[in-house]
Amino acid sequence: MSLNxxxxxxxxxxxxQLSYQISGPAPKPSSSGPSDSIPTVLLSNSLCAPxxxxxxxxxxLHGHKFRVIQYDQVGHGGSTVNSSEVDGTTFNSLANxxxxxxxxxxVRKVHAWIGISMGAATGIYFCAQNPGRVERLVICDTISCSPNAIGIPDPFEARVAxxxxxxxxxxxxxxxIVRWFSEPWREMNEAEVQRMRNIMLKTQIEGFAACCxxxxxxxFDLRPLAGKxxxxxxxxxxxxxxxxxxLPQTMAELREQIQAGFDSLGKGGKVRWAIIKGAGHVSVVDGLEEYSQHVTQFLEA
Structure with a gap:
């Protein structure tokens, strides 16, 4: 039986309004309350990507018997945005x-949170704030902190303007699209590029601004949270x-910080690492086959 x-x-x-979708095997009904009998994977999106x-x-994931929760962050896809609250959007509010x-x-416990870019950052904030609520965390293609936190040029303000x-x-x-996917890949995958374009065009201007x-x-700084x-x-x-x-370099540094935190608790070997060959910023799209091999194996290990 599958969920609607x-x-x-x-x-x-x-x-x-927060737009979401649940799909995959349905948990067995339980008279005692909510059931987590089917492992649930939550997917969290990058900027401008419903x-x-x-x-x-x-x-x-469905083929591997996982239930999946997808959602749209503020002002993306079918989720709404309050224009009066745009400037107050933080990773704390996104995690909330x-x-x-x-x-x-x-859903009392998520088997895995998989996040790309700002969806990965949101996952780190969520897990740090809600210990035990997520069993496995997959962090994909994310910066470690705000450019404003380390005094480097901020690309977001000009884009919003x-x-x-x-x-x-x-x-x-x-x-x-040009930043995310290489020109050869775009030329060889025109249908997929158009699919992504159609999805991304559903982003509202103020939703884009809020997430920026x-x-x-x-x-916004993941480094103090990594060790936790x-x-x-x-x-x-x-x-x-x-x-x-x-990002291969900066995320390797983030991995070391996360591993140090696990090591301090006697949980060595719990942090895995994968570089998706030829892929760009949204490696689940242009590196789908290799991405799915690495990540699905991690989910089932």
């Missing part, structure tokens, strides 16, 4: 949105596209 995979809406405490980004990998979703769904000036997200989407604010926040993950989750895996700018 239609898109649903959850009204959050601040009045926003949850359908994951659809090819979701099919693979997911906490409200899991509580509403009565350009989108607001244009009154649409079209140019941002085209620029993002989280990335710009001077308090050993006490919050059972296992961690870091995945990065080979061609994703300098």
């Amino acid at each position: 995979s239609t898109v649903s809406q959850l009204q959050l405490r601040d009045g926003r 949850f359908h980004t994951w659809d090819h990998y979701v099919s693979i 949105d997911v906490l409200q979703l899991l509580d509403a769904l009565q 350009a989108a607001r000036k244009d009154g649409h997200i079209n140019d941002i989407v085209e620029q993002t 604010r989280a990335l710009q926040d001077k308090e 993950l050993g006490g919050a989750v059972e296992k961690v895996m870091l995945v990065v596209g080979e061609n994703d700018a300098n």
